[in-house]
Amino acid sequence: MKTVNFRQMRDGTKEEYLFLEQHEKAYAKGLADRILNTLRALETSLSGYLVTRLEHSLQTATRAEADGADEEMVLAALIHDIGDDLCPYNHSQYAASIIRPYVRPEVTWIINQHGLFQNYYYIHFFGGDPNERDYLKGHKWYQACVDFCEKWDQTSFDPDYPTKPLEYFEPLVRKIFARSPFDPQFVGEQTMGKSEVDIALSGIA
Numbered sequence: 125m126k127t128v129n130f131r132q133m134r135d136g137t138k139e140e141y142l143f144l145e146q147h148e149k150a151y152a153k154g155l156a157d158r159i160l161n162t163l164r165a166l167e168t169s170l171s172g173y174l175v176t177r178l179e180h181s182l183q184t185a186t187r188a189e190a191d192g193a194d195e196e197m198v199l200a201a202l203i204h205d206i207g208d209d210l211c212p213y214n215h216s217q218y219a220a221s222i223i224r225p226y227v228r229p230e231v232t233w234i235i236n237q238h239g240l241f242q243n244y245y246y247i248h249f250f251g252g253d254p255n256e257r258d259y260l261k262g263h264k265w266y267q268a269c270v271d272f273c274e275k276w277d278q279t280s281f282d283p284d285y286p287t288k289p290l291e292y293f294e295p296l297v298r299k300i301f302a303r304s305p306f307d308p309q310f311v312g313e314q315t316m317g318k319s320e321v322d323i324a325l326s327g328i329a
């Protein structure tokens with residue numbers, strides 16, 4: 125089989141879907157390379173800062189690692205702004221979606237919320253409420269997200285900080301994205317359609 129025959133999904137056979145699954149798995153193996161290439165492209169995004177978006181990402185990850193963060197959190201720090209190009213107004217959710225099948229829900233939650241928590245540092249200059257994040261006070265990961273922003277994200281715009289290069293983090297990117305997606309040993313009991321993150325996003329919890 126070179127391609128399936130169906131023109132509407134409802135007409136597909138089991139054999140065709142098994143065939144497509146093999147293609148999907150083969151394509152997914154290139155995920156780490158696509159992540160690394162997208163990070164490299166951040167070199168030319170968002171101007172005006174003293175560092176490029178790539179340098180900011182690398183510095184956030186470097187600081188996280190220096191503070192003893194585990195590798196899932198270091199990876200999250202590395203990719204937390206990867207959505208700046210395509211999701212300038214909800215880049216947090218973009219990055220959270222990428223990492224979610226591979227890391228524990230806490231890490232996904234922090235990345236998902238980091239934009240809101242970062243507002244604390246500047247949104248008042250635009251008339252916004254810097255304490256909007258307070259509605260999440262009491263959440264079990266609230267303080268971890270505060271810390272992520274305070275210690276690693278908002279601090280990482282310093283061109284003089286000894287930031288590690290992307291090559292340094294490449295083995296970590298390859299290691300985590302080589303995991304089986306939604307493997308319960310890493311993400312707990314969740315599936316694509318039902319997770320703590322989805323429930324949190326729905327506003328139920």
Ligand SMILES: [Fe+2]
Nearest residue numbers: 204205238239
């Ligand atoms: Fe961000």
Ligand SMILES: [Fe+2]
Nearest residue numbers: 180204205277
């Ligand atoms: Fe950031």
